Amino acid sequence: xxxxxxxxxxxxxxxxxxxxxxxxxxxxxxxxxxxxxxxxxxxxxxxxxxxxxxxxxxxxxxxxxxxxxxxxxxxxxxxxxxxxxxxxxxxxxxxxxxxxxxxxxxxxxxxxxxxxxxxxxxxxxxxxxxxxxxxxxxxxxxxxxxxxxxxxxxxxxxxxxxxxxxxxxxxxxxxxxxxxxxxxxxxxxxxxxxxxxxxxxxxxxxxxxxxxxxxxxxxx
Numbered sequence: 001x002x003x004x005x006x007x008x009x010x011x012x013x014x015x016x017x018x019x020x021x022x023x024x025x026x027x028x029x030x031x032x033x034x035x036x037x038x039x040x041x042x043x044x045x046x047x048x049x050x051x052x053x054x055x056x057x058x059x060x061x062x063x064x065x066x067x068x069x070x071x072x073x074x075x076x077x078x079x080x081x082x083x084x085x086x087x088x089x090x091x092x093x094x095x096x097x098x099x100x101x102x103x104x105x106x107x108x109x110x111x112x113x114x115x116x117x118x119x120x121x122x123x124x125x126x127x128x129x130x131x132x133x134x135x136x137x138x139x140x141x142x143x144x145x146x147x148x149x150x151x152x153x154x155x156x157x158x159x160x161x162x163x164x165x166x167x168x169x170x171x172x173x174x175x176x177x178x179x180x181x182x183x184x185x186x187x188x189x190x191x192x193x194x195x196x197x198x199x200x201x202x203x204x205x206x207x208x209x210x211x212x213x214x215x216x217x218x219x220x
Contacts, residue, residue, distance in 0.1 A: 033057025
């Protein structure tokens, strides 16, 4: 999953980015409001963490602009503005959750997972499709009831395919889910991860839809 972090405090930003990457997310980080406006315009993100007190553009106005544009990605506000009035303003402007600094990164990750579940209409963090179960909280994959050990990027690819089980996901979408800005992406990197997943799970689990992308097959 590709996540945008908008945070002008270097210490907090580094901690948040490190926690998200450790959690298996592809992360891009910008430090001011103008950069945030440009980043949101890319349309590649599936989640954003947004500070409010930003240089150049206020975070609340950025949030309003994003929602006016019709973008539906979940947005979690992370801010030092702790008054009830500020929380109401943020939620009414379109935020999906509101977390006041200082916060524990484990709580942040839990809120991220909860926001994603709500956005996808799921009550449970686990997704099961046939014999395959993916648990993003514990980073566990079960196939026919047996746990399968995956690398962080293999897990990210599988999770992206399991977000809508059976739907076709393009190669570009898989790259966006796995790699952030500045990370080198080899011409066949995704194919390598898919090869490893097929080897560890089942050769027939991930199907290639020629010229379109890839999808998870339902195996019982």
